[in-house]
Amino acid sequence: MFEYFLTNKELKKIELYKYILFSKEGKTKKEIILAFPEINQSTGTRYLKELIEDLFSCTYGEVILKEAFSGKFYVAFNEETTYTADFTIDQLRYFYIEKNxxxxxxxxxxxxxxxxxxxxxxxxxxxxxxxxxxxxxxxxxxxxxxxxxxxxxxxxxxxxxxxxxxxxxxxxxxxxxxxxxxxxxxxxxxxxxxxxxxxxxxxxxxxxxxxxxxxxxxxxxxxxxxxxxxxxxxxxxxxxxxxxxxxxxxxxxxxxxxxxxxxxxxxxxxxxxxxxxxxxIYEVYSFEQRKKIVEKYCASKLTISKQAEYILFELSHLFEFCYTDKNYIESYYLLILGLIFQKHLNLIVDPIYENSLTKNRQVFEKNQLLKESLPKLEKFLAQYIDFSNKDEIEKDYILFFYYQIINLNKAVQPINIFIENTNNIIHAYTIKNKLLNVFNPTLLNFVTEPSKAYLLISNTYEGHFPNSERFYFNNIYDSKNWQTLFHFISTKIYSKL
Known part of the structure; x- marks a missing residue:
């Protein structure tokens, strides 16, 4: 949507600002240019100079983009300001839009x-x-x-x-x-x-x-x-x-x-x-209030209520998952909203969303589970929806909506992890305990045999296992080691969603 009300230059300056804002120690001009190869050095210099002025103007000097003696650009907040990082992004964006x-x-x-x-x-x-x-x-x-x-x-x-x-x-x-x-x-x-x-x-x-x-x-x-x-x-x-x-x-x-x-x-x-x-609006009501609404639908004789119950029942059998009591309520609530919008309003306006499915269709190509599920899902939904008169975006939008209900309930296959550490036996226990504290335990399955592991975490070579991923973890006292490990595992878990 913002591309209608912002120039390419303004969109790029906002991206530059977010890149600097969320960097822990700031970024040098060289690092910024490397991160945005479509911007040459002279353009990058000009954008940074303009950003300094724009940010000062839209936050009335309470948030400032500075260049340190080290050459790193960073964002400084006035000690008494009520501005937060996310608010400054909205403020900067509106600063540009209101002149459009x-x-x-x-x-x-x-x-x-x-x-x-x-x-x-x-x-x-x-x-x-x-x-x-x-x-x-x-x-x-x-x-x-x-x-x-x-x-x-x-x-x-x-x-x-x-x-x-x-x-x-x-x-x-x-x-x-x-x-x-x-x-x-x-x-x-x-x-x-x-x-x-x-x-x-x-x-x-x-x-x-x-x-x-x-x-x-x-x-x-x-x-x-x-x-x-x-x-x-x-x-x-x-x-x-x-x-x-x-x-x-x-x-x-x-x-x-x-x-x-x-x-x-x-x-x-x-x-x-x-x-x-x-x-x-997501969760504008408490779960208890949403549950009461679902109970009223379930007790009614409305056609749309019976349709929702049947679809949820068939989805669980078709994609082999079971609902928890809470997830059934959430799934029913979400589905009844979707059915009402599809039946009575039927406006697919995805292209106007900031992060639209139209702009992110590559997710269909990269997510193997999604690619495998969509044909089966489309065949099932064909008894309710005539896809022949839908364009590709509209069809994808509908399929993705129902896939999200499946994804809400289908358990993620846990990652098999083998841990070993030659420094000290307590180090291996520490790694395992930290992972259990950070991640949902149902997403991790610790194994004692390396041949059964999807991920090997060790500070040394553990043998030839071509189907396993490896993470070199040497020092439990190094915070960067932990951050890299958490990010690595998060990426692997996300790939299975």
């Missing part, structure tokens, strides 16, 4: 009304050719949401109302993140977005993180904005309302004093709001 012409055009279209293209041109200070090009880019993005820009509509957008709101959520949520509490117009009623009031209405009893709070506000605010200022409401299908009924607690979220809509429309909007908040 395409983003300025989008915000103008969201916040204001225009009767003619000439008025829009004057408001945005864009030439007509440039404006038409930018509108074409926005319409290309909006097409994924079944939406288009239309100045004849008082809201400047026409099409699928859910698509409009979902687009605003993804773009505004992705861009603003936690840099601002409310990315709406200043005259928007702030009492609507008081987080404690929203939590009470939604029966959210658990503590929420900053990003969770902001996304609750954002989803609620977009719906209220569309109704209050744009006089738009969702055209809700009765069958969808039936399928999502257990996500609603019965408490009205939108009230007549903020809208001229009928009581029925406000109730439907409240039901949809509850569903979207739970369907788009």
């Amino acid at each position: 012409q395409l983003f300025l055009l989008l915000r103008t279209l969201v916040n204001s009304n225009f009767e003619t293209i000439e008025q829009l041109s004057q408001e945005t200070n864009m030439s007509m050719p440039n404006l038409y090009r930018s509108l074409a880019v926005l319409n290309t993005i909006l097409k994924n949401f079944d939406v288009k820009i239309c100045l004849e509509d008082p809201s400047n957008f026409t099409g699928n109302e859910f698509g409009i709101r979902y687009f605003f959520y993804l773009v505004y949520g992705g861009i603003f993140r936690t840099t601002t509490d409310t990315p709406f117009r200043k005259n928007f009623p702030t009492e609507l977005l008081t987080i404690e009031k929203l939590k009470e209405q939604l029966d959210i009893s658990k503590e929420l993180s900053k990003s969770q709070e902001n996304r609750v506000r954002l989803i609620y605010g977009i719906s209220a904005w569309r109704m209050l200022y744009r006089k738009k409401s969702l055209n809700v299908d009765e069958k969808m309302l039936e399928d999502i009924q257990f996500f609603y607690n019965g408490k009205p979220l939108l009230h007549s004093e903020y809208s001229l809509k009928s009581r029925k429309i406000l109730e439907n909007e409240s039901i949809m709001l509850s569903f979207f908040i739970q369907g788009l």
Whole structure:
């Protein structure tokens, strides 16, 4: 998504900043150039100079990119600052985006009304050719949401109302993140977005993180904005309302004093709001609350409930795994959300995500277990889904969703590890104990015969075992030795997921 609102140069500067930020001891210019071979030395020097100024500006001098006497670049935080590393990344990104012409055009279209293209041109200070090009880019993005820009509509957008709101959520949520509490117009009623009031209405009893709070506000605010200022409401299908009924607690979220809509429309909007908040924000409710929702579905006679139960049953047999009680609840909850989105909304907007499946399709080629599972999974799902009218991205997205449910439950084959150390017998015990403290014990299986090991950890040659991986571990007092070992094993475990 960010490539629409950031130049290649700005994207690269953000990558440079993250590379320096997360280095423990800083990085020299030579190390930076080697890590980014697409940047030559003069360009790298210029980018670093600009980054120093950009970071100072967007954090008001509380976070500074410095060059030490050693020649290493590092990030220094003011002792009294509340800025954290992750926040500075969002802040730097927004610092660039807020100046972007395409983003300025989008915000103008969201916040204001225009009767003619000439008025829009004057408001945005864009030439007509440039404006038409930018509108074409926005319409290309909006097409994924079944939406288009239309100045004849008082809201400047026409099409699928859910698509409009979902687009605003993804773009505004992705861009603003936690840099601002409310990315709406200043005259928007702030009492609507008081987080404690929203939590009470939604029966959210658990503590929420900053990003969770902001996304609750954002989803609620977009719906209220569309109704209050744009006089738009969702055209809700009765069958969808039936399928999502257990996500609603019965408490009205939108009230007549903020809208001229009928009581029925406000109730439907409240039901949809509850569903979207739970369907788009991870663990906004506690496990106990999610469990109660699942129990209501299981006790119902809804077709979608029976379908979810059957799919979960068949997946466990087809891919040979068993559910734990907790994982069954989580799998059912996730699946019922997916079935509702696929059945009633059916918007595949993967390309707009920051880390989209579209950009990471190589995962299908590198993960052997995934490659082996997909044909069998596709054959099974064909009884529910007509893949013949799906493009490759849409099909991959659906398959990957169901694969994640399998992956949530299928036990990872543990790594067989043989440990030996010639220094001292206690050293071998120490290595084993440290690994058990760091990793889930179910992922490691310690063997006493080297021929049965997938991984040999030793400080000397242990024999010829061509099918085994080897890790040379000499000094238990060397922290770098431990870090390298943990990283090595993590990589091997990940390859089996």
